Amino acid sequence: MTGAPASAAVTGAPAVRCTGLEYAFGDAKAVDGLDLEVRTGEVFGLLGPNGAGKTTAIRAITTLLPVRPDMVRVFGHDCAREQMAVRRLLGYVPQQLSADANLTGRENVALFARVFDVPRRERAARVAEALGAVDLGDAADRLAGTYSGGMVRRLELAQALVSAPRLLILDEPTIGLDPIARDGVWERIHQVRAATGMTVLVTTHYMEEADEHCARIGLMHHGRVRAVGTPDELRAGLAREGAERAPTLEDVFRHYAGSALAGGGGTEEGGDFRDVRSTRRTASRVG
């Protein structure tokens, strides 16, 4: 991938800083005093049960939901006052399907390149580069509607990467995928991150995925982060509280959220475009 764009105006600032972030839908507080810091260059996982407020927090960070000044900063830029500056630094893969089944992979990514203002003369090369980075070069000219579930997610990853973001935000990128397709998505994320130094903020229900792929994890429950640390720190923290046996991350989660998270799941092939659409519809209904 092309290297990250010029460094942020405010050097030394964390990739994301939320300070007392609140967001309510009517009377219902979806995010309720969230404090969160995502360090530059790390993969940070926001973990929590349905309704914990993960997606709402993510949408506030992406500037898709309005927030008050000084509640959320991205590389030092205030999400309330400097929305465009924030957006220029972001790549976002939402929970909802963002690829169009009736366009080819290349056309889907090209559309994002236009929306994100990739200079016209660089566009074709950047689109090809993004598709190559997620291993879709050979399938680039097929309709996305013919892709498997894993390919659809990788296509959405390419859409988010085409603008060479400094911060990639992924909302449950592997939901409904089989373990092989999940690994395929993560492999590409790690490759691009290693090449560009981009920061990754990801939400997931999958404990084992967070354990394996995230440098640090924030456990979210009822609109707030209840515990934060590396997976080892979180386990060690619970052990110090007198757990009878060596605690697992699942134990840590139960301790803070009082319930379990989802385990594995998905079909062997990672489903197809329609499966992805219906899994995510179901997921958003459940939420």
Ligand SMILES: Nc1ncnc2c1ncn2[C@@H]1O[C@H](COP(=O)(O)OP(=O)(O)OP(=O)(O)O)[C@@H](O)[C@H]1O
């Ligand atoms: N558009 C909306 N209108 C009203 N309430 C909403 C809306 N979006 C989310 N909520 C509510 O806000 C709370 C937090 O939802 P959110 O989607 O942020 O949680 P989540 O942790 O992302 O859950 P999931 O894992 O299911 O995606 C929930 O109680 C949810 O029902």
